Amino acid sequence: MIGKNPHYFINYTFHIDLLFLFCYHISDSIPNNKTNKGAFHVKKLKKTLVATTAVATTLALIAGCGTSGSSNTSNTSGPSGTGSATPASNEITVGTLYASSGAYATSSMPEYAGLKLWVDQVNAAGGVQVKATGKKEKIKLIAYNDQSSVSTATNLYNQLITQNKVNILVSDFGSVLTSVAVPIAQENKMLLFDPTGSGATFFTPNNPYIVLTALPTSQIWPDSLAQYLTNHGIKHPAILYCENDFDQSQNTTLMQKLQAAGITPVYDNGVATSTSNYSVLVHDIAAKNPDMVMELGYPNNDIAFLQALQSTGTKFNKTFVIFPGQLPALFEKDFPISQLSGLYTYPTPPFINYKNVNYGLTLPNFESQYKSSTGQTANFLSVAGYTTGLIVQKTLETSTSLSQQDLRAAVNQFSGTIVTLDGPFKVDSTTGAQLGETLPVGQLVSNGKGGLGVNILK
Template sequence: MLKRAGAACAMSLALVASATAADAPSEIKIGTLFASSGRYASISMPVHSGLKLWVDAKNADGGVYVKAFDRKLPIKLVAYDDQSNTATASTLYNQLITQDKVDILVADSGSVLTAPAVAIARDRKMFLFDQTGTGASFFSKDNPYVALMADPVSTVWPKPVADFLIHDGPALGIKKVALLYSTNEFTGTQATAVRNFLKDSGAPIEIVYDQGVPTETTSYTVIINNIRAAQPDAVIHLGYAPNDIAFLRNVQDVGIKFKMLFCIYPGLETELLEKNVGNKGLEHVFTYVPPSQLAYEPDFGMKLAEFRAAWDKKYSDGKVEFGFNSVAGYTTALVIEKALSEASSLDQLELRRAVFGLSGKLKTLDGTFALDDTGGQIGELTPLGQLEIDEHDHLKFVTVYPHEVANGKPIYPRP
């Protein structure tokens, strides 16, 4: 009797195993979009290249381990070019889901091109691996189909800047702040967050200039003059990389030196900004300190130096700059890899469970991956830093806030 039962069990297990093997797909399809041209190309291509680097490395190694099938499967990256156009992106996200039937859906970079994916993924019940779309409206308790992989959510991201103004600002003499932002989800949300942080703090800080400009703005000369007229002690400019380039160049060209000037992208895409604005234009500018300056010790995936070496080898033509966004693309890939190794099936909610299970436990070169219950990224925070020029005429980051990670004092007012 026992023998029969044992044989039956063995047969059942064999059948299950063979069924699993038979059901295993020949490949894992990851669908994503990128922008090879247009406004967002300079932030999209590094992210996409970071993801692609991981795909090629995994495929060269026989594929990615998928727990659901207990084997390595090659990855098929289905990637379309949305040309920075949200209407095109909407069509292509739908195509990835309905025609290509991808197993994993990854958004393009940035909030503008992620926004259509959030709505579509929710409607189609596909879990969206949101790479760098930090818009706060993407994340809500009633939408289980999205999580932010590699950047802090916009409502949290500017906290170090606001905290610096609130706690250190008055002692430095910062009483009046000018806020200029591009009117899109990414920077609009950050502007709202800064405004709210300052207002809620009760600190003696007044916002004396608060204006939004279209994201496509390329000329800031008149706006800079208007800001100067408001006589702020600190200027917070929140825009994408092309906005920062145009703004910082215009500040230089009209010969104005604001006492404190904060911009996002000198920290995130330092090479790109240095190339376009120059060292002198970036000197004393406050910005986010990227992971590359903090050297997080990862417990999964490559270290920053290894990733940089792999990047330089693969993209030796220099057409896509290495920076924060390239790290973000690779970080997304690591979360996907880890989730596939822990999810018991490719069911979208099971993938979500696996991703949320990583929260607080996964440490990559981008810092600690941590999600709140809506899917917003609350780890991977970027401290506030200031760019200075060292004795070799190179830019260096000085972390100035929070104090526990600071390695220098802020230079204020700007000489």
């Protein structure tokens, strides 16, 4: 649950699973023996197909019910994409996913809450001034729960595009849950507003249907980290990374820059993202006697790694982890401030307060309104969700139509002209990769109030 008034929409995973059960029954009716093709029972197939069609029809009717948030969506396909090219009932439909459970819930839920805050604010002001319609349109948010499951997310992204026919598509948190949205959006010629899926492989010249809104691509994250290592005489670094688009692209860049500087890591190893026990890995790294250790993973990986340091009593000279800079409260809950102080990380808003904001709320105003709306303290992921809403808003204010190609062209038009609470927004005009909103290296310190602060390092 987020705050006091979450307004979540019903998740139809059960109904989708029921449909898959019928489809599985069809495949199960076909013998595995390729030479026994005549053994397939046609009558049984017909009955099963009828049942499947009936379930699909029922699901289509259910999806139209108001409780799902998907009623009154237009079924008109745009000329350059599957999404609706005209709003229905004076509203723009924005479709997204969130994960209320599973490995990515701690990041997905605040990101969703930030997006929801933006929706509530623009609707309270009468809606977004949409250039394509010449008037204000309210935002209707259609959100489904993927439960941190890639397979569930795949089905639900398809549902948002092909059944709900949303005008705007926003992906869930991170590269793993975004990885399946990228090809689906491209296949359907639907522009994907991607808050935090920063895997470098998502952004290619042959895919004009993606825009990274709230973070630079993970490929350039380590630029500042590599600079810090070379400037501070780190000669024997160790790198432990998770094998996913987000972390592997960081490792690739880091290795390239270190090698260019004549630095050879004493340890460079990839592990499964699902890794939950790092004790053996910590011992292996310690045996190499590194002068700085960098663990590149998701929040669960960072927590498990720090727990291994705690349980084994291992202390490295310098330790870098990613997510304490984005989700400090999550780490403060599991570790004493004394253990977190001294860690190196990528600091993000709210640790960084941009003073030259010219679009949307300033950080202090956002923190206040987010706290009032949700009862929670803002973190970077809530900032990312809100920032994504701002980019959607600016796109609608700029685009001459709601076709997906025109929406993408509008992003290029205002790229480099706005600064949000997340920093300067600037994308690569061809790939949609974020070039602004860069991440420095910082060191966590006690703020003297029982929490964490950060010193930005050069």
